[in-house]
Amino acid sequence: MNSQASINWQSLLGGFIIALIVLIGFNSFVIVNPGQAGVLSILGKARDGALLEGLHFKPPFVSTVDIYDVTVQKFEVPAQSSTKDLQDLSASFAINFRLDPVQVVDIRRKQGTLQNIVSKIIAPQTQESFKIAAAKRTVEQAITQRSELKQDFDNALGERLEKYGIIVLDTSVVDLTFSPEFARAVEEKQIAEQRAQRAVYIAQEAEQQAQADINRAKGKAEAQRLLAETLKAQGGALVLQKEAIESWREGGAQMPRVLVISGDSKSNVPFLFNISDVQQ
CATH class of the missing domain: 3.30.479.30 (Band 7 domain)
Known part of the structure; x- marks a missing residue:
């Protein structure tokens, strides 16, 4: 009987010792994963030297390891x-x-x-x-x-x-x-700048229109000058007669039935009328 009890007691003691060894083993090492760093503290005091990734020993039961994430x-x-x-x-x-x-x-x-x-x-x-x-x-x-x-x-x-x-x-x-005050100031400034740009555009447009009128006037004057020189030259009367006939046609009216040219050789402009008007 005593022998059986002694065996049981030894078995319990052996199991306790094995469990204690396993517990001490688990508390004696720490694994620091990639992207981490650990700080070993013994009895509440941090020890110098960071624990980088890998397996590290630490005193069991009296130490702790604080793990920090060192990734982004x-x-x-x-x-x-x-x-x-x-x-x-x-x-x-x-x-x-x-x-x-x-x-x-x-x-x-x-x-x-x-x-x-x-x-x-x-x-x-x-x-x-x-x-x-x-x-x-x-x-x-x-x-x-x-x-x-x-x-x-x-x-x-x-x-x-x-x-x-x-x-x-x-x-x-x-x-x-x-601030809201500055936001309003920015908005007012933008509106003022847009108005100023619009005024510049209108001024430029007016200037371009005035220049176009000047150019048209100059062109018309030059055309009239050339026409006058043509009329003064030999054959100018024929040109004048041609212009009168084309003007009549462009006006959309029917050509007159009678074309009378003055017997005066100095008269260059044909006198046009409808014979029906004379008969009346």
Whole structure:
């Protein structure tokens, strides 16, 4: 009986020891996957040296490993500022960034979680960087020089976040708005410019019409001068008679039955009438 109990007790002890070994084994190693970095803390104190991807040993029961995602993260952050001409300007930026794997230990010690990084580091620094970029130009320049505004913002934000172990990969301006007062001023300016352009167009059109009238007058005068010279020349009477007959035809009237030419050799214009008119 005692022998049977002793065997059972030894079996239980053996099973407990095996289970303890397995438990210690599971708690002695950690796997860091690709795109991650780990921070080892022993008794609540972060140890130097980030745990990069792979299998790592850690003291069982007294240590923990905080895993950070070091792939590209994207957050949209709003920002407000005043321009050089003291106009209110609001924007929303989409920021693509990642954590520096080598600096995750400092990030763990100073910022903690990713949510803290966004709310306590990225959002305030975005605000300050936008103020720096907006203060360099007027609100109109901020709209017309949007790419330059973004470049100044990128430079300021990159320099500010780099010291926190945050690498800015890209930013984009999701929205850029200005005060209602400036919006009305822009609209009024556009209307004034359209009216001015319309006035210039009307003036140019009038000038072209006047020049066309001048050209037509000059052409008519030149034609009359040439006609006068032709009439003065030998054979001019025939030309004049031909013109009279063609004018009659172009008027749509019936040619007269009688054509009388004065016996005076100096008279060049034919005298035309209908014989029916004479009979009356």
